[in-house]
Amino acid sequence: MIADRHDNVRGQAHEEIRTTTVIGAPHPRLRSMVRAYGGHPVTATPRGNFVLPAAAVVQLVFKLVDSRSRPPEFLIGSRPSRIPIDGTCAPSYIELSVDPLAAYTLLDTPGIEFRGQLVDLGEVVGSRAHDLAERIRDQATWRGRFDLLDAFFLDRMVTGRRPSPEVSRAWTLLRKTGGTMPIGRIVEEVGWSHKHLIAKFTQQIGVTPKTAARLLRFERARRHVDEQPHAGLRDIAAACGYADQSHLNREFRQFTDTTPAEYLRRMTARAPERGGSRSSDAAE
Incomplete structure (x- = not known):
């Protein structure tokens, strides 16, 4: 289990401002597939207007506090070139990177379908993505949020398609x-x-x-x-x-x-x- 030293951090914009990143390791069975969960508590100065480097990994973001730019939960596919990110990031969110081959199973979708794109996670995973995101936002602790992600991905390990x-x-x-x-x-x-x-x-x-x-x-x-x-x-x-x-x-x-x-x-x-x-x- 993760040591959660910030259990009092909630997804509400009026709470205490923090800049510490909360890191949680995925379930042992997921660690070759999903990199560390990164929890970003509420900040008054969210990052914005930057260039996201090219990468093989698939990135997932779940906003805990919403913002104007981008869907409440979204993914960015494997990308052969850099991507400009316009607008500010959400004040608080969880992000994680998924191995591209693992994403084929965990998202149950071929990587070519979202290559180099920023896509609403619901368009890839379906309504379960929005249900998961809502439950994550309802959780009071970082441990609880990361555990929900573990449970979701462990289930997808069993039900998702298998690569060649x-x-x-x-x-x-x-x-x-x-x-x-x-x-x-x-x-x-x-x-x-x-x-x-x-x-x-x-x-x-x-x-x-x-x-x-x-x-x-x-x-x-x-x-x-x-x-x-x-x-x-x-x-x-x-x-x-x-x-x-x-x-x-x-x-x-x-x-x-x-x-x-x-x-x-x-x-x-x-x-x-x-x-x-x-x-x-x-x-x-």
Whole structure:
């Protein structure tokens, strides 16, 4: 269970202003499929008008306090390019990222159907999405909200559609190698023709194997920049499978609209507002 140090935070705009992000680990059976739940308590200065980097993951957002921009609960599909986000974020919300192959099962929908789109979650999942969101907003604690998400996804694990074993194998190989395994080798491992793999992979995950590889390399590089801000960019480029630093810079700019150096400066500038205590999945 998560240690919830902010049980008194409710989804009401008039309550105490907080800037701490509440982090909760998904159920153990979900941890290879769903990344940590991020709860954002009420803030007087919600973020807005920014660029969302390209990513292989599918992002889900459940607003706890509504806002004018975007539906009360929505998803953003795997995206091969950056997406501008207009308008401010909700004052309080939960966000999470789902592995794109897992999303095929947990959302019971092929990734190609919402690739690069911001979509009302109800249009993908149906009325259950709105029912879940309402129950989440009715919950008084972060633990209760995260438990509702666990229950929803655990049920979808059983009832959702299953990806092709060959697509699963291809995605696993890409993910394990950080996107550095040549697509030709993956084709050999899977046993399908190159054309057939591309078609099935794209339909189920939402992007082509080549694009998925580029996104995984980029994600790995961005994580290096986040976690090792003093590391040399040349070393990061080499560690993440780029030909050289110029190659890293080009990919970074295409996926984020900025260079690694500028990205790092922005992250450093935002560090104070991202601070504060974070809850874990340890017992209270």
